[in-house]
Amino acid sequence: MILAVPPVVAAALVPGLETPSEFRAIVNAHFRLAPPAELAPMIGIVNGTVEWLFAFPDRLSVTISAADRLLEVPREVLADKLWQEVAAVAGLPMTLPPWQIVRERRATFAATPGENAKRPAAPTAWRNLWLAGDWTRTGLPATIEGAIRSGNLAADLAVRS
Ligand SMILES: Cc1cc2nc3c(=O)[nH]c(=O)nc-3n(C[C@H](O)[C@H](O)[C@H](O)COP(=O)(O)OP(=O)(O)OC[C@H]3O[C@@H](n4cnc5c(N)ncnc54)[C@H](O)[C@@H]3O)c2cc1C
Numbered sequence: 001m002i003l004a005v006p007p008v009v010a011a012a013l014v015p016g017l018e019t020p021s022e023f024r025a026i027v028n029a030h031f032r033l034a035p036p037a038e039l040a041p042m043i044g045i046v047n048g049t050v051e052w053l054f055a056f057p058d059r060l061s062v063t064i065s066a067a068d069r070l071l072e073v074p075r076e077v078l079a080d081k082l083w084q085e086v087a088a089v090a091g092l093p094m095t096l097p098p099w100q101i102v103r104e105r106r107a108t109f110a111a112t113p114g115e116n117a118k119r120p121a122a123p124t125a126w127r128n129l130w131l132a133g134d135w136t137r138t139g140l141p142a143t144i145e146g147a148i149r150s151g152n153l154a155a156d157l158a159v160r161s
Helices: 005-013 075-090 113-116 144-160
Strands: 021-030 043-046 054-056 058-063 099-109
Touching: 005 058, 021 075, 054 075, 075 144
Parallel strands: none
Antiparallel strands: 021 058, 021 099, 043 054, 054 058
8 A cells, every 4th residue: 555645644544653744835826817928938036925927828826835924914915915016027007807815834844854854764664555745755845756756666665565
C-alpha cells in the first residue's frame, strides 16, 4: 500500500509517524475579464503583494506564496488591494471586475530546518506500506516535482519488494 495523503492525515493513520506539522498558506485571486492581448502570459512582480500574475483568455489570476499574513484580511479588502496592483501592471482601469479569492491555509509545509528534519522517508515500519507526497523526504521543497518523484520512488520500492 502506498499512502499518498497530506501529512496531518498520514500522521493520524500511521502510529508513531512524525511529519511536518507547521504549514504556510497560498492565496490565489482570480479576476474575470479578457486581458489586453499584449500582456505577457506570466509576469513576476517585485515589491508588491502580488507575486505572480497569469493571463488567461478570460481572466487574470494572481498567486501569493507564504501568504499567512493575508489570511485574516477581509476578502473584499484583499480583492481590491490586489486588483490595484494588477491594474497598474496590466494597464487596466482601477474599477474592480468580478473576482474570487481562494485561500489554502495548509498549501505547503513550512520550509524551515525544523520542519524539513521531520520529513519521513518512503519506507515505514511496515514492510507493505510506503509513503508518498511532497512532504516526504524528496530533497525538494513542497512542489509538484517533489510529489511526482516521491510517487515514483514509492512505486519502485513496492514493486521491488
Ligand atoms: C494554491 C497552491 C498553489 C501551488 N502552486 C504550485 C506551483 O506553482 N508549483 C508547484 O510545483 N507546486 C505548487 N503547489 C504545491 C503542489 O500542489 C503540491 O506540492 C502537490 O500537489 C502535492 O502533491 P501530493 O500528492 O503530495 O499531495 P496532494 O496533491 O495534496 O494529494 C493528497 C491527496 O490526498 C487526498 N486526501 C486528503 N485526505 C484524505 C483522506 N482522509 N483519505 C483519503 N484521501 C485523502 C486529497 O484529496 C488529495 O487528493 C501549490 C499548492 C497549492 C495549494
